[in-house]
Amino acid sequence: MKIIDEYFSRNQSSFKAYEKAKELLPSGNTRSALYWQPFPLCMRRGTDSHIWDVDGNERIDFNYNNTTLILGHNHPKVIEAVRAQLEYGTVLGAATETEPRLADEILGRLKSGDKIRFTPTGTEANMQAIRMARAYTGKPLIAKCLGGYHGSWDAVPMMPDASDIPRSVKDNTLYFPYNDAVAAEALIKKHRDQLAVVIVEPTMRDMTPRPGFLEVVRDVTEDNDVLLVFDEVISFRLSYGGAQGLYGVSPDITAMGKIIGGGFPVGAYVAKEEYMSPLSIPDVKLPETASPRLGFSGTFNAYPLAMVAGLAVLKEMKNSRYDDLAKIGEEMRTGLRRVFEEECINVFVGGVGSFFSVSWTDGEVYDHVSSMKVDRGLFHVFNLGMMNRGVFILGHPNISVVQTGQDIQVALEAARATVRDMKFLIRERAPTLISASALADK
Ligand SMILES: Cc1ncc(COP(=O)(O)O)c(C=O)c1O
Structure with missing residues (x-):
């Protein structure tokens, strides 16, 4: 196929890098989401909205490390802040002045919380948020959306049939479809005595909430003494106050990551002081000592370079x-x-705000089941064709503030040319995606 042949011929050095990496890493890979057939690109550098791979191919980035770099690559304010902080060292093994500064900036944006804890990743933010909710409520169960991703760990598999997780762990996680307010309400009410927390992404991958969905989940959790976590690791970039600001629905706990670390590993969770009480350490007079009910540590929590880089980004994002x-x-x-x-x-x-997506299905994508109707092969070949034409879209396509009108025009022209190249394949694999009038013309 022309698109795949061209991909091979343009990316020979990436191919070699992949072949070498395969000798050392399973499938040459450390992030499953960044593997794609026939081999993933190997990147070398990025500036503003452009990235370059090891073959020297320049592309417009619409991935930004899976939505992380809202100011684009190497923003001068971020580089300046990190350089200045590096002068003081990397990690200092104690609290630094950097962390309350970022805390203040984030808490000023969220009505839903007045305290924050930092973690090195969004995964750990969700882990700790859920443990904290269990400790606060004294209840064991959690509920999440089918297909929802909250990090690769055993309490929150995307689907209930995960084969690597013991039944005793899986039994503590309940599921409902995203955008199904009726199912969510029934599940929460049924399990209210055992259910500690519901975790939801306000916008789940490229899906957006139907009117009333988030509101119902909010009201029903509140009425049934169940805490609500919004996983805003991705969606926090939707407005000054995140997706909760955009949709006007406040959770009890907010998990974050990505943009708030300015390109460095980061996570955080925010809640009202009351919900954070399991983490509080009583003030006692020495020689007495005290511990929290729930102790969380992490060698790289509140990593100073991430704190200053994140602050530099958020200060720019008025x-x-x-x-x-x-x-x-x-x-x-x-x-x-x-x-x-x-x-x-x-x-x-689909998409909202700075997100866009192309789903290869003729129906609306609004939950896990409808998302499974997407033709993954066409999705994939389209992405390869876009990469051949200098456009890097992958996973969760998004734009940054450095994106220019010219970038958008190039991307749209690339999309048109790629679709033209794919027409025979679309006819072969998914004729229902070709509009009836075009078939009649033929
Ligand atoms: C919604 C959501 N939650 C949590 C995570 C995990 O964050 P991290 O990769 O920083 O651990 C991700 C990662 O993409 C995510 O998309």
Whole structure:
């Protein structure tokens, strides 16, 4: 196939790097999400909205380390803050002045909490948030959405049938479909005496909440003494106050990551002091000593370079910049819809704010089951074709504030040319995606 042959010929050094890495790492890989067939690209550097791979190919980035780099690559304010902090060392084995500064910036944006703890990843933010909720409520069960991702750990597998997790652990996790307020309400009410917490991504991957879904989950958890975690590891970039600010629904606990570390590993969770009480250490007079009910440590928690980089990013991200991002996002979504319509291909273009996505299905994608109708092969070949044309879209496509109108135009032209190259494949694999009028013309 032309797209795959071209991918091979343009990316020979990436191919060699992959072959070498395979000798040392399973499938040459350390992040399953960054593996793709026939081999993943090996990147070397990034500046603003562009990245370069080891073959010297330049591409416009629409991935930004899976939504992390909201200011793009190597923003001068971030580099300056990190350089200055490096002068003091890397980690100092004690609290530093950097962490309350970032804490203050984040807490100023969220009505839902007044205390924060930092972790090295979004995964650990969710882990600790859930343990804290169990400790606070004294109840064992958690509930989550089918297909929802909250990190790769055993309490929150994406699906109930995960084969690597013991039944005794799986029995503590309940599931309901994203966007199904009726199912969520029934599940919460049924298990209220044992259910500690519900964890939801306000926007789940490229899906957006239907009117009323988040509101019902909020009201029903509150009425039934169940805590609500919003996993905003990705969605916090949707507005100055995250997805909760955009949709006007407040959780009890917010987990975060990605943008708040400015390109360094980070996570955090925010809650009202009351819910954080299991972590509090009583003030006692020496020689007495005291411990928290729930102790969490982490060698790299509140990593100083992440704290200063995150602060530099958030200081740049004033309210109006989220509106600018949403405008460019809308330009991209509208442009993609126009391209596919003009090429007579039915796909679902989704996303909100700075997110966009192309789902290769003719139905709406609003929950796990509808997302499984996507033709993964077409999705994948489309991404390869876009990479051949200098556009890096992957996983959770998104835009940053350094994206230019020119970037969007290049991406839309690349999409049109790629779809044209794929028409024979679409006819072969998924003829229902070709609009009826185009078939009639043929
Ligand atoms: C919604 C969501 N929660 C949690 C995580 C885990 O965050 P991290 O990769 O920083 O551990 C991710 C990662 O992509 C995510 O998308």
